[in-house]
Amino acid sequence: MNLSKTLTWAVSALVMLPLVASANVNIHEAPSRPKNMIIMVGDGMGPAYTSAYRYYQNNPDTEEIEQTVFDRLLVGMASTYPARQSGYVTDSAASATALATGVKTYNGAISVDINKRPLTSIMQMAKQRGMAIGVAVTSQVNHATPAAYLAHNESRRNYEEIAKSYLTADADVILGGGQKYFSEALLEQFKAKGYQHIDDFSQLDSITKGKTLGLFADVQLPWVIDQQDSTQLSLLTQKALDLLSQNEQGFVLLVEGSLIDWAGHNNDIATAMGEMHGFANAIEVVEQFVRANPDTLMVVTADHNTGGLSIGANGEYAWDTSLLQGIKASPAALAEQAIAVDDWQALVNQTLGFDVTTEELQRLSNARMQGKSALETSLKQLIDSRSFTGWTTSGHTGGDVQVFAAGPAADLFKGNQDNTDIAEKMMSLLPRSQ
Ligand SMILES: [Zn+2]
Known part of the structure; x- marks a missing residue:
């Protein structure tokens, strides 16, 4: 080996060492700490959905295949299996618990462990640090994914209990569907806690600050394809960003394209693509916020695959x-x-x-x-x-899902990981607690 080659090796070894260390040993040492974090979940949005959406969006009059926001932001993959007792195929509750707490649990669990003990979520940790927290979703706000971020319950089906428990979750912004789970009496209790309550998109403009509970449908929001309008989740996301970003200590926001999964369960490709478009638009809203606020990290993933969608049949x-x-x-x-x-x-x-x-x-x-x-x-x-x-099933499938990220520490989410790692990495980026 000649001298120049030896030098090259030595230099590349020096360059490589910290990279290897940060990738394999110190994944929890944050390279730089974002002030704000946004986690976005496409429920059921396995890789077939993002590929399908690329072709669905493609302009057939041009030679090339246009990139989507998913192509732009892709950084890695994540496994989604639940606690061993529930096998390899997760439901939304166990997966959301993994994403919100960093702990695997049984299917159906809302941020409780396999012994039904409550797990600390990233939202609780953020609150302890003086940060603002919020959720903006297209399902009912007490559905499995947002519930895992804001509540603890042994079963995702206890919708009434979960809705009530939001009184003590101290979330600053709760936006989505689910009017039927919030009685007048319960809404009064939210108002007593300082929440403004709205139930129509036209009221969004009137809210400029303060705690907000916005419930815009009896259960889930209407399908994008039936509205011929893909802006609903974008509007909720933008409002959540406007409100939460007023907090000096930063914020953590969950945004969920909840109904991609519902269309997948229905094996309904036209409706699924509409929901993908709504979610993609919301991601673009967040991407713009991250560009304008370089102290903000965004992470996008799916909780699992739904329907066994195939492009070609x-x-x-x-x-x-x-x-x-x-x-x-x-x-x-x-x-x-x-x-x-x-x-x-x-x-x-x-x-x-x-x-x-x-x-x-x-x-x-x-x-x-x-x-x-x-x-x-x-x-x-x-x-x-x-x-x-x-389609291969009306249920979920166990393949890995993609991870997308932008902003400070986005590199932490590169490569292969488990869904619990996503929570642990985000938790590691929170400010040190006093
Ligand atoms: Zn599902």
Whole structure:
């Protein structure tokens, strides 16, 4: 080995050492500490969803495939398995508990351990440090993911208990759906604690400071595809950022694209892509905030995969995005309308945006006679077979999910990790407690 080569080795070894140390040994030594942290969860948003969204968004008139916000921010992967007793496939509660507390638990648990003892969440730690905290979601605000950040309960199904427990969570901003879980009496208690309560998007502008409980739907927010408007989660996210960023000590915010998972459970690709668009828009809002506020870290991930979505199906090397882009309503909404009108075939053709063949119409007609739910299923099957979309389950699947990040310490989230590592890394970036 000649001298110059030896020197090169020595130099690269010197350069490599701290990198190796920071990657493998000291993952909890923060390179630089963000003032604010935003964790964004695409519920059920496995890698097939972000790839599908890329092609769904692609402009077919240009040669190249345009990048999405997901392509731009990708830094790593995360495993999602729950506590051993629950096997390899997690539900949203166990996964959100892992993301919020850094501890694996059983499926169904809301930030309690396998012995049902409460676990300290990053939101509680942030509060202890004088930071502001908040959630902005498209499901009911007491659904599994936001619940794991704000509550402790042995079961995600205890919706009423979880809603009540938010009284003591001391969150500064709670935005999403779920009116039915907040009685007048409970709302009075929130007001007594200093919360402003709103229930319509038009009221968002009137809120400029202070604790806010915004419940904009009975349960979940309406599907993006049925609104033909993808701005709902963006508006909630922007309002949460405006309110939380007024706190001098910084903030931690959870944003969830909750309904990607619900569309996945329904094996409903058109609706899933609408929800992906809404979530992507919210990520772009946060990305802009991070650009304008370099002291803010954003981390985006999914809690698990839903539906076993495949891009291409039935042996075909194809996925028809222009067909999907033309669909103007969810199969659920279309089925409901098509049951109610006589000229349902014209409505179906017009809403789907493609010509349905005689044979396909016959199948839809048979389903329509069995009622709304059969017609909805038949519409989804038609969309799947025409677009070459595949599904393997109505539940979750256990593949790893992606991790996206930007801002100070974004590099901490590079490479392969477990979902509990995401929580531990974010916790390590909190200011030291007094
Ligand atoms: Zn799910």
